[in-house]
Amino acid sequence: MIVRIMLEGQYDVPDTQLDTLNELDRELEHAVNTGDETEFRTALHQLLGRVREAGTPLADDSLQSSEIVLPAADASIDDVRELLGEEGLVPG
């Protein structure tokens, strides 16, 4: 599974990590919905850490698209809301 961390690059992460990543991603989304910046930072930090640790960086010249795109390490909740902007924030 190809995962992109914005401003950082793409990683090939084994599918065995899917459950862990899903769990952390749900926490991240929850934080974005509630606007809890601390929870957001923690979840994002853990999520990106997991991807970097379990994944292998893709070669620079790869043209694969990503199944999962994650915000940059220094992104704020507002940045993420802006990214989601066009389709709006669906609570839940």
Added chain:
Amino acid sequence: MALGKRLSLIFKAKASKALDRAEDPRETLDYSYEKQLELLQQTRRGVADVATSRKRLELQMNQLKSNSDKLEQQGRAALAADREDLAREALSRRSGLQTQQADLQTQYQQLQSQEQQLTVAVQRLQAKIESFRTQKETIKATYTAAQAQTKIGEAFSGISEEMSDVGLAMQRAQDKTAQMQARAGAIDDLLASGALSDASLPAGPGDDIQRQLEAMSSGSDVDRELARLKGQLAPAPETRAIEGPAGQQGAKS
């Protein structure tokens, strides 16, 4: 996946929107390739702009530092002259400057990390563009318009995602450098202005603390000179009176 999946879908939607616009998908390849090269150029300029901004900030930080050092010296001088009020004023301005220095340091680190991110982005984008160019030529040579559709979609969505990411990074960098430019102008004005009354402003060369210290030191210079002249009045003063005009004549010609 919750958020990550949604972001990925947003990126993919952008890619397919761009593809849908073209009648012959093979045309999209050339068009996209041009766009990629444009973005690469912009990103290179972006790196240069951020670097310029960073260097300017570096200069200003040095100036702030030297002003802050000067205020400390002034504080010492004032204290030595038994002017605690003036010393207090100098030190309180210095603490205002230090707050600004700390803030600029944070900005500086942000610029540095943006510069680094963009530099890496340039390398990656360049590698992907090169790879795209090769695929593009293969696709154009091998497939008919109808067959090419899927292949193009694959090659296109990967690079389109990269372009969106780099595009956002560029936008961020542009916002940041614009913000830093406005700020740098304000700081330059502050550094250039001489007369200061606000504690948060840096000290210019003609600032009031310096004036008071200079007034004090020229006051004591006058006292010393008076004492010296008084001492000379007792012996004969006429030797100096003869030498004076001769020296002036020499200077005129």
